[in-house]
């Protein structure tokens with residue numbers, strides 16, 4: 001049976017804004033209070049998704065969340081009409097209002113960890129929504145993320161859905177952003193590589209300045225839930241020094257696809273020892289560890305250009321392309337490196353650039369915007385077809401964005417009750433376009 005990797009991109013929500021919410025994420029902090037353009041952000045994301053579909057790749061979309069999250073504001077003691085709740089929150093707790101208004105669910109690499117059926121003990125695809133406990137604005141995503149995943153992958157015979165891990169710092173889980181998979185073919189069992197930032201229980205080294213969001217204990221729990229075999233699982237620590245330089249997720253410093261791991265030389269701790277374990281567990285077959293040396297690309301350049309927050313995609317002839325943000329073209333060292341990379345004789349022989357600047361300004365590159373799901377044809381046939389990208393969905397979603405989205409949003413707008421009404425109206429229509437049912441709190 002044919003196997004492939006599908007990418008499910010997060011549709012940017014109507015409240016996309018720059019609120020400086022992510023300590024440790026350089027772009028988020030440096031663009032705090034900039035004026036955003038939600039319409040452009042959504043269209044940039046749709047254009048990238050459609051372009052990948054047009055390359056022959058399987059591409060889906062995941063719906064955004066209801067924001068501002070009024071249920072959360074009410075849980076925090078704000079009361080009255082929706083307009084009163086928003087106005088009290090804006091006056092008394094503006095930082096909380098910014099958090100509940102974030103469109104951060106667009107970065108679906110953080111939606112969940114996904115293990116394909118070839119790796120799991122029961123032969124189903126397993127999903128665990130990430131608890132994202134490190135940041136308030138992200139920690140409120142998991143319940144609705146779970147519902148959207150269930151509405152998208154809605155067939156128990158093929159898909160197993162778990163609850164997010166308990167919301168405790170010991171179990172901080174950032175989903176697929178700290179997980180990758182190496183395999184010969186998408187349909188054959190692979191090595192699942194979990195990259196963690198810290199472990200309180202084994203007392204691992206930790207960053208001094210910025211948080212390490214993913215814990216070893218969370219990665220181990222997800223591996224257990226998914227029924228992974230220890231022979232096919234490797235836990236590797238991110239280098240705390242690079243977390244302190246803005247590498248808040250491991251997908252900011254490495255990306256894997258099939259038999260390639262593209263990584264910066266400073267990405268991990270105990271690199272050679274861990275690569276030996278990967279080689280051992282991978283077994284026969286060529287494995288490419290493509291190391292980018294600091295002398296070619298500094299950590300600063302990697303973080304500002306998002307060279308590693310790129311998508312590595314495979315085509316039927318086994319060649320691979322890098323899907324990169326245009327920011328990589330604008331950085332001379334990174335552009336030079338990419339020009340050399342495609343000549344190096346590795347499976348990567350092409351680069352495609354996309355302008356996703358609205359997302360980049362919040363620290364979200366092409367790889368953050370997508371959740372990978374390796375699947376076979378029978379599993380794809382079981383996916384909600386209305387979430388899959390094609391000419392029709394692209395046209396409908398662009399028209400939907402044009403109808404409902406603003407082209408300018410600043411902090412002052414977040415308390416506007418009209419923005420809440422606009423968002424709910426848009427999302428209500430979206431659930432009909434994508435046949436999702438009542439996934440949002442305002443619909444229940």
Ligand SMILES: N=C(N)NCCC[C@H](NC(=O)CCC(=O)O)C(=O)O
Nearest residue numbers: 019020021022025028109177249368
């Ligand atoms: N690397 C991956 N996979 N995802 C990127 C997530 C970016 C996101 N930014 C934000 O949440 C910024 C929101 C703001 O400041 O308005 C984050 O830090 O969690």
